[in-house]
Amino acid sequence: MNKSISAVLRTRATVLLAAGLVTLVGVPGAAAAEAAPSGLYVNRAAANCSDGGPGSSAVPFCSISKAAKVVEPGQTVWVDAAIGYYKESVTIDRSGEPGKPITFDVIPTAPDPETGAVWKTYGADGLTISGASHVVVRGPAVNEGIRVHGSTDVALDGIENGWGTSHGLVVGGGSEDVRVTRSRLHSARVEGGSRNTVFGRNTFFAQKSLEAAEVVDAPGTVLTNNTVYSGCKEGIGVSGGSTGSKVFNNLIYPADYCSNVESFRSIGVSESAAAGTAADYNLITGGYGQSGNARTPYQWAGTGYRTSAEFTAATGQGAHDIVVPSRDGVGAHLGGSPTIDSGDPTAPGVLPTDINGGPTADDPGVPNTGRDGGWIDRGAEETQDRLSMVWSYVSQNNWAPVGTKVGVRMTTDSTWQSALTYHYDFGDGTAPVVSKENFVEHVYGSPGVYEVKTKVVTAVGREVAGSTRTTKVTAPGVLTAGFTATPVLPTSADAGYRVAPLTVRIDTPGATVAPWRVGSQKVDFGDGTSSSRAGLEKVEHAYKTPGTYNVTVKLTDTQGAESSVTKTVQVDYAPSGYVATEPFRLLDTRTTNTPIKGGSALPVVLWAGQNVPNHGLRQSMSAVVLNVTVTDATEDTHLTVWPSGQSRPTTSNVNIAKGGTSSNTVTVPVGADGKIKAQLNAGKASLIVDVVGSYQPTTGERFSPVAPTRVTDTRTSGGALGGGKTRTVKVAGVNGIPADATAVALNLTGTGATQPAHVIAYPDPAKRPATSNLNVEPGKDKSNQAIVPVGPNGTITLFTNSGSTHLVLDAVGYYGKDGKALFTPVVPKRLADTRTTGKVAPGATTTVSGLPANAVGAVLNVTATDSTGPGFLTAYAFGGKLPGASSLNTLPGVTVPNHVTTPVGPGGKVSIFNSHGGSNHVITDLLGYFTQG
Template sequence: MNNEGTSNCTDTGAGSQAVPFCTISAAAKIVKPGQTVRIKTWGHYDENVVIDRSGEPGKPITFTADTEDFSSAAYLEFGRSLTISGASHVAVRGLHSYGGVDVRRSTDVELDRVYVSNGASAGLVIGEGSVGVRAVRSRLLGVRVEGGARGTVLSRNQLDIGFERGVDVIDAPETAVTNNTLVSGCGTTISVRGAASSGSAVFNNVLFTWPTDCASAEPRKGIEVAASATAGTRADYNLITGPELKSTPYTWGGTGYQTPAAFAAATGQGAHDILAPDYSKVGAKDGSPTIDSGDPTAPGVLPTDTYGRPTADDPRVANTGKDGGYIDRGAFETQDVLKGVTLSIDPAWAPAGTTVKATAVPDGRWPTGLTYHYDFGDGTAPVVTKATTAEHVYSSPCACVAKVTAVNGVGEKVSSFDQPAKVTAPGPLTTAFTVTPLLPTSSDPFTRRAPLTVSVDTDDTAAPWPVTSTDVDFGDGTQGHIDNLGDLEHTYKMPGTYDVTVTMQDAKGAKSTAKRSVKVDYTPSGYVATEPFRLLDTRTTNTPVQGGTATLVTLPAGPAVPGHRLSGGMAVAVLNVTVTGATEDTHLSVWPSGQPRPVTSNVNIKAGGTSSNTVTVPIGAYGTVSAQLNSGRAALIVDFVGYYQPNVGQRFSPVTPTRVVDTRTTGGALGGGQTRTVKVAGVNGIPADATAVALNLTGTGATEQAHVIAYPDPAKRPTTSNLNVEPGKDKSNQAIVPVGPNGTITLFTNSGSTHLVVDAVGYYGKDGNALFTPVVPKRLADTRTTGKVAPGATTTVSGLPANAIGAALNVTATESIAPGFLTVHAFGTPRTSASSLNTLPGLTVPNHVMTPVADGKVSVFNSWGGSNHVITDLLGYFTQS
């Protein structure tokens, strides 16, 4: 029966599984001998249940909630009771009654795993001539057996007693109170009284006397048998404990006894009783005097305890029970609780044909008396033994998994974790290894992984015996060591081809060496646009950069900069580098730390001036880049713009330089403190979903020295800068700017006014074409060795990879004789009116240039203003890899 809302129940049907009864009472009215009423566990039933129908011998009527313990049951609501009246051959299992249980005028009734938590005068009442009632493995709140009830058995129950008398037997002959655990607070814990209660038995019980405030002044007593009930009544093998032992443990025939010895001497009862002063050591725990000390022949003894566990012999404890018996006293039987078992294989790595030894270590109460089933994982039959070791010979190589299962004397079993057994082919130790790049993954893009990091994997080594030493010479002057066969990670400081040598030694002393040439290079990467932020300003730290001394600039991975979480796996940084307040004419180089300073430069500066440039640079050792002045001293300002990283970010699509805005013809000059929003995505061939754009910014007609910022969100202007403008000079700088709301960017200048010319040279997005591969800064061309580029002439720069479709260059104009500009475009393609940098007489002007590439070449056009020397440095290139 089942009264859940989805059960489709009814009390007018036949009570099938498909259409169950809604109430227990409905089933009780029609159940027949031999039938079972199955009650939905966890169900709550607001009804008083009366069972008055009978089964037959061998065909009982059964009501069961299908539960094996008190963790689940069927519940009669508060105040609702169960009554068995005038019935016979009835069994009730797994029912929780909040209103008590009464058994009247009934025969052969079993109450099993019943939980009674309330009642009018006692939780369970058995009376009115009932015969053969058994309350077993239950949790009860006081029991009264009365009214001529005969042959009642109370066994393996827990009794939380809330009445003046816990188990009260009144005029009920042959009542057996056996193997119960009773907690009493007031009055008498077990009482046998009345003229008709002769022939009763009180055995194997554990009585806890507990301090509490009692309504009655009646003295506390443990076991009390009235004079009218002593005939044929027996009591033995009980244990009394608790803080209230100052009460009277025994009263027999009206006389009290304070010790088992006095009780036994006067009555012949309780000779094997125990009075245990320390109650904390009593119970189902190691060292308890209840273990293996009961009488297995006592009336009403059950073969299982309150949880259904069988009687078990603790091999660590002497059997002090009757005739060497080992039943425990109380409701609980101490078991060999197997927590686990571990397995070791020795040797766990050996060639086929070697004898290996398996050792099991159990984790349980009883380490003896276990049976072990050793499964060596090669398809052979398990070895079954009581020994904690077993030997085995593997006949052929395998990556086998061994396991052991331990079984105790009551059938509980537990298995070990899988234990690998590496069975190899006989033969010599032969070193083999592979070297692969270790890259961040798209699933965990913030994993700290420095560029040029590799893994040396030795798992392909033919090793018949365990490898005890692996030494790696990485070919760059560094070595690595591990004490086994495995992987070693290493980060190279710069790309190159290295001779990697691996030497191994095994457990038998054999050695083997292998060597191979490994090319280490940067990996093509996508671009991650970030909101720009200031990374370094030596003006605030009073630590100017010095000529001839490298300054380390740390790239902050993780949450080091609030609001700007950066990946620990970034390989290339895009920075805006500004040099100001130089003490002399000089230039600045930026390169990956740990590598030699290149001959290239990034920023050229006149004494007292301010100059800036975008720098794309691989990240060097320890997550840093180096910056160094050629000479003199100056302040250095570094703004973080974005980064490239393998397996993440957006691809780049270079475009023919396209003018986005020219304030000389549209909108007028940008005034100091003013902003102007410019559409950059969704126009001029740049898709609307582009995430960042590469722009060339040119300032002209500035009225005073100022700086210009290009940024994505008009509401969040950063403290960085992109371009420094001066009166009378046209100045350019390239910027990579994240796209803001509605495909726009915002321009700002801090003072004066200036015209701005903005040319788009490419974009990043999910539909981009190419990934970026950085290089150690490399000089591609220098016309100072071949002659100046004449006005209106074009010079071709080669040396780029043939598969490159774009490049990041640092282009420098020097020894200019007149104002003008340079335009960089793909070789063999028409140039446009857009400029890449502006030339100024007497000044050396660099600019970061991103440009399309064709056939591994780019063209540099010099305007008609005057001749120039042009220096072209390669920072990296884009490919459709």
């Protein structure tokens, strides 16, 4: 059964595809397809191919047979290799002229993007050349065999044929001057008076019952530099009237699976063919039959010879033959193989390239034992330098002043080091240096950054590029340390990487004068930490606390010179946009039975990557907005929330009475470790933390503050919200808030509650979160600020879990594409405390200062305490009009905090109005502020 053509093509693709098309002895070199002005084209896969067309590159033939019928002398038929297999048997019976052959060649495929392999083979069922002359055929893989009959001056190059029960290639019918080169053949036979047939650099694979290369009645046949895998008959057999034949430089592997090997030789020449026939420089490996009998290598004129010495002594042939007992260590490219550099370069039919397209190469590690000191290998393959990689680097003074010698070194994976030539282009316009040395020095004439390009050329002219390296040539001078400090802000490329708040980049390369390469760099960040590097480079550092730091950089260059510089660096949180998220519960200590305790700080992990689901939170957020609820307190106490890694501030966020439940919105910067901390002042309580959103530099929406504006009041519209019920409220597209706002800041007040309950404000009515925004109690007016993403049609949804309660909503600002300001978080800071200046009387206003002059809005925690009567406080811009809305509700004897977002007036001031309900002490803590730009 024949070997499938697809398997043949696969073999060709993996073994021969990288071979170049080179000029062979007696075989015209193949030109590129584009250079064939009178060529014909064949591409069965082309949608517009036609055997009735012109056979042009634009409209190719569909079949090779059609081209074979019309090709003229001097024309080339270009067969597209991309299609692979053409389902036809091709007959060539047209002739070229001397010097103007008809040629069948291949259009190679584009290089494979992964392996770089190029397919240079096309397939057919069969190929017959009959009665033709001056014909060249390259590249076919033929399934059913190749026949050359009665033809003259025929060249077959780079062909293959399938595995069958008859000879894969037959040259007969008195053919003359047929040349078969660089091919892989299932045995071959020359017969019928054919003359001067040449086989060069081929591989023969013989079936058990066939001679690998059989020559019968074919005088002047030449077999040179072939690799022969014989079956159970002769490897090379010359008989009949095949006088004057030549057998040189062949490598023959006898089979070891035959039951009787005694009568079949590796080289057999009959008595009738011996006249004028010569054999030399062949290498024959041992072969044993299944019976254990060794094969006799030679039979010449009817006599067998077991050694090359016997053979030479008796016949005068094979004086330079090698017979080895085993195949081990014989194959081409194996170190120490006796095939290497041991052939006859003057033998008839010698080619300058091997079966893979590689040129004849002299292995410098092997003595040249070939004829007259020649170095051609025996067999079809020529051992080449295995050079594939070149590494180059500036090994000496790659950063140095003008006039210093710069050294460049190359290393390779070559095994033929002594045969290599090294090429150095220093990139400064000087002539490249060509040397047998892999290290050279060069002196640059002017400062600059230069690219040094290198390559290595083998003894046979193959080039392999090295690495392109950079060398810096400086002006002479003194090492002078310098640096710049800039905040590191997240970018779109940091989606999976956390950029901690308060991160600063110390850039020494851009500000340092260094005539010589800096060998060491130490940066003292001024906060008790430092960083050391082996060379000059940028360094990033995340500070735990904003502030002013004295940063010192100390440098030492490779010549031992030192230089230091100290600068004051201001570290602050970056202005940030708001990233809304659907509210989600981050922490509930009731579910873990781990209440928080006074005097012990509880770290709360915020960002994804530390076992916290992302839920839209950004890892590089600078601040987070939370709804914090404290319940089941064992005594009157308050809760403080602040960034991890910083000292606990003297502020508070939630005030809670013994046994009660209280909640508040908290905006807090995120610590460098992605955490915040929460601590009770005293006692124990359960802590519930719900995430509302976050602020992040370089992304999110800007904020626009508005004077507190009433959005809805169920006391005058719609009635109280019942337990388990929802109510939709329009918040965007009304009251000066644009329809495309993404989130709205609201002050949410509950009044007239019939029983303790919680209220949730959320965007999507179909997705109620398991969070809360406000805890209501009978007989108490309670407020909390909420930042709520805008839901469908500019609405939000309100829900209470039990009883009923009236709800009042006042808008204080919105986030959106046309927002005006970015938010800068601050470590919680106390701005004002009337307990040191006196109460705010009913109907009076207190002024809070200390905000940046350019602030347009502020986020405050406002606490009313020691109240003498029920009422409310309203925060608004200093100098502005008092709005008809409230910021928090006061209760006698109860300390009430609330998260307040308010516009800021001139001079960075905010006014807080106390209603006519009673006098109050007012404590104001700053959480952050908004600025434009």
